[in-house]
Amino acid sequence: MTGHSTKSKSKHFVIIGNGIAGVTCARHLRKADQTCQITIISGESKHFFSRTALMYIYMGHMKYEHTKPYEDWFWEKNRIALKQAWVSQVDTDKKTLIFSDDSTFDYDVLIIASGSKPNKFGWKGENLQGVQGLYSIQDLELMEKNSQAVKRAVVVGGGLIGIEMAEMFSSRKIPVTFLVREKNFWDTILPEDEAKLINRHIKEHHIDLRLETELDEILDDGTGRVKAIKTKSGDLIDCQFVGLTVGVRPNVDFLKESKIQINRGVVIDACFKTNMEDVYAIGDCAEFQEAPAADRKNIEQVWYTGRMHGETLAYNLSNSKKVPYQPGIWFNSAKFFDIEYQTYGFVPPIWGEEIESFYWEDSKGKIAIRILYQKSNQAIIGVNAFGWRLRHEYFDSAIEKGYHLEKVLGELGQASFNPEFYKSLHKEVLKQYNQENKRSIQIKKQSFLQKLIGSRA
Amino acid sequence: MKFIQKIGLVIFILALAGFSLLPFYGSYQLEKELVISETKDIHQEAMVDILQPMYGKVYTSNIKFIADFNRYFDGYNDELKSAEEWDKVIWDDYTFSLTKASATGPVSESPSLFLAVTILLGAFGALLYILPLYRNQPNGIKNDGIYHSSMKSRGLLGMITGSWLLLFYIVLYWFPAYLTNLVLMVDPLSMALSGNPASQWFLYGLIYTLAILVMGIRMFRKYRGNNYQTIRTASVMFFQLAFAFMLPEILVLFNMPWHDFKNIWPLDYSFFYDYRLEGMLGSGALGMFMLVWGIILIVVGVPLFTYFYGKRWYCSWVCGCGGLAETLGDPYRQLSDKSLKSWKIERYLIHGVLVFAVVMTAVTLANYFMEFELLGYATNELHTVYGFLIGSAFAGVIGTGFYPLMGNRVWCRFGCPLAAYLGLVQRFKSRFRITTNGGQCISCGNCSTYCEMGIDVRWYAQRGQNIVRSSCVGCGVCSAVCPRGVLKLENAGEEGRINDMPIIIGNKSISIKS
Numbered sequence: 001m002t003g004h005s006t007k008s009k010s011k012h013f014v015i016i017g018n019g020i021a022g023v024t025c026a027r028h029l030r031k032a033d034q035t036c037q038i039t040i041i042s043g044e045s046k047h048f049f050s051r052t053a054l055m056y057i058y059m060g061h062m063k064y065e066h067t068k069p070y071e072d073w074f075w076e077k078n079r080i081a082l083k084q085a086w087v088s089q090v091d092t093d094k095k096t097l098i099f100s101d102d103s104t105f106d107y108d109v110l111i112i113a114s115g116s117k118p119n120k121f122g123w124k125g126e127n128l129q130g131v132q133g134l135y136s137i138q139d140l141e142l143m144e145k146n147s148q149a150v151k152r153a154v155v156v157g158g159g160l161i162g163i164e165m166a167e168m169f170s171s172r173k174i175p176v177t178f179l180v181r182e183k184n185f186w187d188t189i190l191p192e193d194e195a196k197l198i199n200r201h202i203k204e205h206h207i208d209l210r211l212e213t214e215l216d217e218i219l220d221d222g223t224g225r226v227k228a229i230k231t232k233s234g235d236l237i238d239c240q241f242v243g244l245t246v247g248v249r250p251n252v253d254f255l256k257e258s259k260i261q262i263n264r265g266v267v268i269d270a271c272f273k274t275n276m277e278d279v280y281a282i283g284d285c286a287e288f289q290e291a292p293a294a295d296r297k298n299i300e301q302v303w304y305t306g307r308m309h310g311e312t313l314a315y316n317l318s319n320s321k322k323v324p325y326q327p328g329i330w331f332n333s334a335k336f337f338d339i340e341y342q343t344y345g346f347v348p349p350i351w352g353e354e355i356e357s358f359y360w361e362d363s364k365g366k367i368a369i370r371i372l373y374q375k376s377n378q379a380i381i382g383v384n385a386f387g388w389r390l391r392h393e394y395f396d397s398a399i400e401k402g403y404h405l406e407k408v409l410g411e412l413g414q415a416s417f418n419p420e421f422y423k424s425l426h427k428e429v430l431k432q433y434n435q436e437n438k439r440s441i442q443i444k445k446q447s448f449l450q451k452l453i454g455s456r457a
Numbered sequence: 458m459k460f461i462q463k464i465g466l467v468i469f470i471l472a473l474a475g476f477s478l479l480p481f482y483g484s485y486q487l488e489k490e491l492v493i494s495e496t497k498d499i500h501q502e503a504m505v506d507i508l509q510p511m512y513g514k515v516y517t518s519n520i521k522f523i524a525d526f527n528r529y530f531d532g533y534n535d536e537l538k539s540a541e542e543w544d545k546v547i548w549d550d551y552t553f554s555l556t557k558a559s560a561t562g563p564v565s566e567s568p569s570l571f572l573a574v575t576i577l578l579g580a581f582g583a584l585l586y587i588l589p590l591y592r593n594q595p596n597g598i599k600n601d602g603i604y605h606s607s608m609k610s611r612g613l614l615g616m617i618t619g620s621w622l623l624l625f626y627i628v629l630y631w632f633p634a635y636l637t638n639l640v641l642m643v644d645p646l647s648m649a650l651s652g653n654p655a656s657q658w659f660l661y662g663l664i665y666t667l668a669i670l671v672m673g674i675r676m677f678r679k680y681r682g683n684n685y686q687t688i689r690t691a692s693v694m695f696f697q698l699a700f701a702f703m704l705p706e707i708l709v710l711f712n713m714p715w716h717d718f719k720n721i722w723p724l725d726y727s728f729f730y731d732y733r734l735e736g737m738l739g740s741g742a743l744g745m746f747m748l749v750w751g752i753i754l755i756v757v758g759v760p761l762f763t764y765f766y767g768k769r770w771y772c773s774w775v776c777g778c779g780g781l782a783e784t785l786g787d788p789y790r791q792l793s794d795k796s797l798k799s800w801k802i803e804r805y806l807i808h809g810v811l812v813f814a815v816v817m818t819a820v821t822l823a824n825y826f827m828e829f830e831l832l833g834y835a836t837n838e839l840h841t842v843y844g845f846l847i848g849s850a851f852a853g854v855i856g857t858g859f860y861p862l863m864g865n866r867v868w869c870r871f872g873c874p875l876a877a878y879l880g881l882v883q884r885f886k887s888r889f890r891i892t893t894n895g896g897q898c899i900s901c902g903n904c905s906t907y908c909e910m911g912i913d914v915r916w917y918a919q920r921g922q923n924i925v926r927s928s929c930v931g932c933g934v935c936s937a938v939c940p941r942g943v944l945k946l947e948n949a950g951e952e953g954r955i956n957d958m959p960i961i962i963g964n965k966s967i968s969i970k971s
């Protein structure tokens with residue numbers, strides 16, 4: 001070994017899972033090394049597609065082929081082999097995979113990126129026809145089949161996939177009852193004001209939103225199909241479809257028999273290494289031994305983190321110098337029906353004494369911004385925005401460098417990412433701040449010429 | 458509301474059926490006097506003779522009338538051609554004017570009534586359908602069910618619509634005589650505007666403008682709450698109505714050449730043709746202004762505005778072709794091909810047309826200034842070829858007829874030489890770009906799907922790269938449909954505009970260049 005690189009000729013990297021994590025890793029492996037062999041295996045689909053776009057297929061915004069981020073020729077051109085099959089076992093001693101049809105496949109390096117699967121909590125009736133979660137293409141196909149002749153659908157679980165499912169049905173004018181265990185929608189993540197804003201918007205879309213309501217059991221119509229559900233408070237709701245969207249868990253059951261250490265997910269260190277030599281895990285299925293940062297969980301289940309895991313592991317596999325996974329400022333986004341949500345930095349649902357909050361909501365109650373900052377020095381630590389697109393680059397450095405709250409408020413115009421000609425909201429925000437705090441911060445005025453040529457600075 | 462919409466739809470379909478059947482209605486009778494008044498002096502004698510057998514005969518359909526007309530007329534010409542008596546052959550086409558003059562019957566008696574029950578009623582029905590759209594619904598993206606719709610996803614309805622459009626354009630460009638009744642019914646309107654009877658182009662202009670206005674209102678409904686879309690749509694509606702439709706007719710009323718002040722060479726490919734130049738030069742100060750204004754737009758207007766705002770200032774704010782694409786064509790925007798292959802074809806085709814237009818114009822001008830000594834009248838042949846292939850077949854028939862098959866910007870993307878010119882400026886010297894918002898893209902594909910220009914927006918967005926493609930017309934729809942707020946059309950400093958090696962924000966372990 002020359003010690004410079006661990007690249008060796010025609011090493012075979014085998015990746016289980018063609019989601020964002022596995023595919024990103026494969027792409028960057030190929031970029032770093034033209035000679036290695038790369039195979040991606042997935043049972044769900046031959047080609048990589050965007051899981052986040054499943055709802056749009058159902059709603060008729062797109063077809064399946066539109067959700068593929070790369071054209072089909074891309075894989076061959078980059079010499080990334082694709083194999084559609086289900087892995088049923090991993091034999092780390094022989095370095096081989098065993099498929100559901102008992103055929104085998106050897107690897108030199110194994111990367112597990114097998115994603116998640118929907119949670120089920122052992123409810124009575126959870127396996128009836130017309131009861132399902134939403135994660136894969138097959139789930140979507142089933143949902144298409146199950147939604148024929150549905151007069152009412154019940155969606156259980158007030159999270160991101162739950163609200164997507166409600167929107168899906170509502171796009172087809174199928175009435176929806178939405179059961180949320182918490183006091184307000186997604187309030188384990190959102191502060192109360194924001195959660196209530198979304199409550200209102202859900203109702204505006206004629207969804208029968210039932211807060212603080214839990215599923216008790218699902219009732220059979222006698223033929224093995226769902227006919228109704230019962231809530232814990234005893235209400236019966238007639239329905240022909242029940243969506244179970246109560247979170248996801250790592251999809252690792254096929255590894256149970258192997259020597260790879262599993263807890264909730266595949267247990268890994270900060271460099272994505274499992275307990276077994278040459279076996280790594282990334283994406284939704286991976287569980288860090290130690291959370292990667294103070295504000296992070298041990299299992300990261302979003303698109304962006306999957307991508308970053310993939311990038312970082314590819315780097316480590318093609319360089320002798322290993323770097324631990326070190327995420328930057330947290331960010332995330334979602335869309336609740338028509339209201340877009342973006343968040344940057346640290347905004348928990350409730351915060352401690354040392355933190356203060358500034359919150360503004362427009363008069364119609366559909367646009368809002370919250371900025372959290374340190375009481376001591378007024379450095380901002382996080383922001384939530386609803387119906388208001390913000391510039392990632394700006395808030396990434398504002399939070400990283402701890403900009404003073406008033407500096408950020410004064411610069412909200414430039415920090416906004418809303419389309420041109422949208423109403424400028426920052427003036428109203430500033431007005432409220434100045435009133436509340438008896439301050440008189442001004443916005444930097446743009447000259448007519450600057451406005452005319454659309455200058456940002 | 459649903460009920461009113463249904464009535465609107467029924468009215469629209471009936472009016473459209475009336476419009477499509479009207480050409481076959483009424484009778485035709487040719488008289489010697491008509492031939493004398495409709496033909497040029499030098500042809501009068503011959504034409505009166507040729508058409509002799511038709512006088513006094515009542516034809517019950519335009520098909521029979523035109524068949525007879527062609528029989529006699531072509532018979533005469535064919536004989537001369539085979540005898541090689543080229544100077545006696547009549548090259549002028551009198552089919553349309555004589556058919557129109559010979560029309561008798563209800564349409565010529567009460568044209569306004571027929572205008573009212575076809576075109577105007579159709580517009581009314583369409584508005585009844587459109588105005589209640591999305592009522593009582595919150596603002597937002599209204600793309601539900603597009604791929605379940607036969608009309609919008611290349612289903613049967615789409616194919617029927619496309620075929621109708623294709624047929625309409627073919628008849629309009631090459632067999633206008635069959636449209637006599639339709640032209641007759643807009644005669645009074647044309648007389649009122651320009652003091653002249655209508656041609657098939659006036660009819661076309663009227664329908665075109667109404668289509669932009671009515672479907673523009675649909676845009677207001679569909680994109681309610683999106684100010685960029687609203688303002689941009691209002692702009693194309695205004696430019697079509699005022700600059701493309703009204704103003705040229707008013708110019709004609711004052712004996713000026715018909716002129717569309719917002720049309721720019723080389724889209725306006727005949728701008729430097731000798732008859733246009735002479736028309737402008739012979740029309741005093743205003744004519745001179747037309748010429749100077751046209752040239753300023755080409756050499757200063759295009760580069761300057763495109764530098765500051767990108768090609769969108771023209772393509773999706775001003776242009777008539779763009780105007781129709783953005784209004785009538787909006788339901789079909791998702792049908793453009795996003796493959797790399799189509800991008801390659803696009804670049805060859807559009808720049809090929811640009812070269813064709815530039816060479817043709819250069820030759821024409823050289824010839825003109827050398828007082829036709831260079832090539833004589835051979836440039837006319839070139840003009841005919843361009844006019845047929847590009848001006849009519851590509852821009853019209855394919856450009857619009859293919860909306861339901863290949864999306865609403867087929868012409869703008871593959872054929873328009875002005876778009877090619879604007880695009881070159883936009884790509885290499887402009888402040889316009891679509892900024893990608895850090896690492897927020899989830900690769901969902903909405904942006905690429907709804908890009909009418911077939912740009913694979915997601916390709917750039919998911920790697921954190923700004924979009925600076927020459928073909929982007931700045932319609933802003935990619936930005937509108939993005940569920941994660943990733944895309945923003947902006948004009949800003951050139952620094953950092955093109956980021957070939959972007960770094961996606963959010964991962965501190967490494968700096969990954971996509």
Ligand SMILES: Cc1cc2nc3c(=O)[nH]c(=O)nc-3n(C[C@H](O)[C@H](O)[C@H](O)COP(=O)(O)OP(=O)(O)OC[C@H]3O[C@@H](n4cnc5c(N)ncnc54)[C@H](O)[C@@H]3O)c2cc1C
Pocket residue numbers: 016017018019020021022041042043044045051052053054055085086087088113114115116134135136161164251254282283284285301302303304306333334899
């Ligand atoms: C409906 C929906 C909407 C979402 N929206 C968002 C969003 O807006 N933003 C966001 O950040 N996140 C979103 N997420 C979460 C996000 O999609 C996931 O975090 C991400 O896709 C995980 O990527 P991954 O590569 O780890 O795994 P996956 O994308 O799950 O890919 C794993 C693949 O491996 C395959 N596989 C698993 N086991 C085997 C086996 N034994 N043999 C063969 N193949 C196997 C699976 O079939 C799957 O195809 C959403 C998820 C869903 C379901």
Ligand code: SF4
Pocket residue numbers: 891907908909910911912914924928929930931932933934935936946
């Ligand atoms: S890239 Fe966006 S703005 Fe440009 S043409 Fe396509 S959809 Fe319109």
Ligand code: SF4
Pocket residue numbers: 897898899900901902903904905914915918919938939940941942943944
């Ligand atoms: S629509 Fe937005 S999130 Fe979806 S692929 Fe395009 S840029 Fe990315």
